[in-house]
Amino acid sequence: MIKEKNPNFKGLWARYNKHEIVKINDEFYIRPQEKSDYEIYNIFDVEKELLVDFLKIGKEALNYADENDIRCDIMSTEPEYQEMVLEFVNKYGLLGELTYHLTNTHIVSSGEVYTQGYSKVEKMSAGEYIKPYFIGNDDIQQIDFDNGQNEDIITKVYGIDNPNGQEYAHFNKGEDFSLVFSKSYTEKVAHILLFSRILYRTFSSVENSLWTEDNNKKVIYQKYASGFIPNDIAFKFDFNKEKTYLDWEFNSLIQAIEVILAFNETNDRKEVKMCKHCGKPFVAKNLNSDYDSISCRNVANVYRNRAKNKKK
Ligand SMILES: [Zn+2]
Numbered sequence: 001m002i003k004e005k006n007p008n009f010k011g012l013w014a015r016y017n018k019h020e021i022v023k024i025n026d027e028f029y030i031r032p033q034e035k036s037d038y039e040i041y042n043i044f045d046v047e048k049e050l051l052v053d054f055l056k057i058g059k060e061a062l063n064y065a066d067e068n069d070i071r072c073d074i075m076s077t078e079p080e081y082q083e084m085v086l087e088f089v090n091k092y093g094l095l096g097e098l099t100y101h102l103t104n105t106h107i108v109s110s111g112e113v114y115t116q117g118y119s120k121v122e123k124m125s126a127g128e129y130i131k132p133y134f135i136g137n138d139d140i141q142q143i144d145f146d147n148g149q150n151e152d153i154i155t156k157v158y159g160i161d162n163p164n165g166q167e168y169a170h171f172n173k174g175e176d177f178s179l180v181f182s183k184s185y186t187e188k189v190a191h192i193l194l195f196s197r198i199l200y201r202t203f204s205s206v207e208n209s210l211w212t213e214d215n216n217k218k219v220i221y222q223k224y225a226s227g228f229i230p231n232d233i234a235f236k237f238d239f240n241k242e243k244t245y246l247d248w249e250f251n252s253l254i255q256a257i258e259v260i261l262a263f264n265e266t267n268d269r270k271e272v273k274m275c276k277h278c279g280k281p282f283v284a285k286n287l288n289s290d291y292d293s294i295s296c297r298n299v300a301n302v303y304r305n306r307a308k309n310k311k312k
Pocket of ligand 1: 293296
């Protein structure tokens with residue numbers, strides 16, 4: 001079966017190849033290893049795999065019956081979950097949580113940060129916002145971020161070999177991204193689990209709303225899925241020699257995954273599906289397949305036959 005091809009989408013992101021998980025003040029953080037190298041890649045070259053890998057973490061993170069966010073803090077202490085997050089981040093890079101929440105840009109130059117709170121925009125100083133993303137680095141904790149760029153920010157935070165602003169790769173996402181792609185930048189393992197879990201719940205709600213024959217359930221699933229509103233997304237044209245690309249100006253890897261999910265769910269030829277039996281996300285080789293494995297299909301058939309026999 002010929003699958004519909006994407007338009008020429010482009011969305012670049014940088015990843016370091018080796019990360020480590022460190023425990024600081026009783027919480028677990030993930031950051032690039034000192035001796036790691038970065039690579040810049042096009043998210044759309046791996047979009048399906050990326051979406052499936054992230055949703056898989058989200059499904060595991062939902063395994064606890066308890067819906068509380070605090071669960072993610074507990075899970076982040078367990079090697080099993082740490083391993084999943086580490087594997088994901090080594091493959092695709094950190095999520096870019098720092099830039100994801102911003103509603104203004106050039107936070108270092110302006111010294112001010114605005115984020116969208118629950119009901120209103122919240123304001124804080126650049127230092128107050130930035131420092132928790134550089135936890136464990138005492139030098140950086142001493143730096144003044146509130147009065148514009150300075151030598152310490154450029155040398156100690158951005159570093160000499162920051163992927164952002166590399167001419168050869170045409171990779172310059174603006175000054176805020178020099179923070180996110182710093183080798184000292186950290187993200188909380190619990191937050192990565194939380195993001196993946198929110199996304200899996202959106203995904204499974206859309207999938208379930210399509211399958212269920214119970215109209216009351218359908219309404220609830222759709223209501224939950226409607227709560228999914230990615231923040232502002234910008235794009236521009238990128239004129240290449242042979243092709244014109246639609247270059248998405250993602251503010252983070254999370255935002256990119258949200259867009260990929262939205263395209264997937266609204267495509268009649270959906271390729272990333274949820275297994276009807278076990279709930280795992282998978283890339284469907286055949287667009288009609290509802291199960292991720294032969295065993296799931298067989299088990300589901302057995303259930304179906306039993307149900308049929310009971311009715312007789
Ligand atoms: Zn399955």
